[in-house]
Amino acid sequence: MTQGNKPKNICLTPAEIESRLVAVGIQPTAQRIAICRYVLCEADHPSAEDVKSWADTNFPKMSLATVYNTLGTLVEAGLLREFRFPHSDKVIYDSNLETHFHFLDEATGQLIDLTPDQVEIIPKLQKKFQIHDVEVVIRGNIKRQT
Ligand SMILES: [Zn+2]
DSSP: OOGGGOTTOOOOOHHHHHHHHHHTTOOOOHHHHHHHHIIIIIOSSOBHHHHHHHHHHHOTTOOHHHHHHHHHHHHHTTSSEEEEOTTOSSEEEEOOOSSOEEEEETTTOOEEEEOGGGSOOOOOOOTTOOOOOOOOEEEEOOOOOO
């Protein structure tokens, strides 16, 4: 897929990433900056395993624990969100911090971001149900234009 499917994706420079990490009290090591840049700029809803296999080619000595720790720290810092989806038992990391929903392409397993104006949700609940968040995964196929 292309970056074009992620219009909200902000690709930060290493210097911007460094100052974002410092701003939230995280030591900006080269490994953290690299992981952050990968998940913000290149990866598309990766799992920790996806990030690890990317790291294996770029930082051969990075352990899975380091990957998990760094992702966890980025989530705590509010630079990354984590989701669990019904189709996978893996935690999925999402660099899109805007409110959005997901379309799951069942043929490829790819998750595509949907903006709130693409999916209208009108809860009709009694007042006692106080909604904090809404997560939507629409499953289907993507028709190829012929
Ligand atoms: Zn997303």
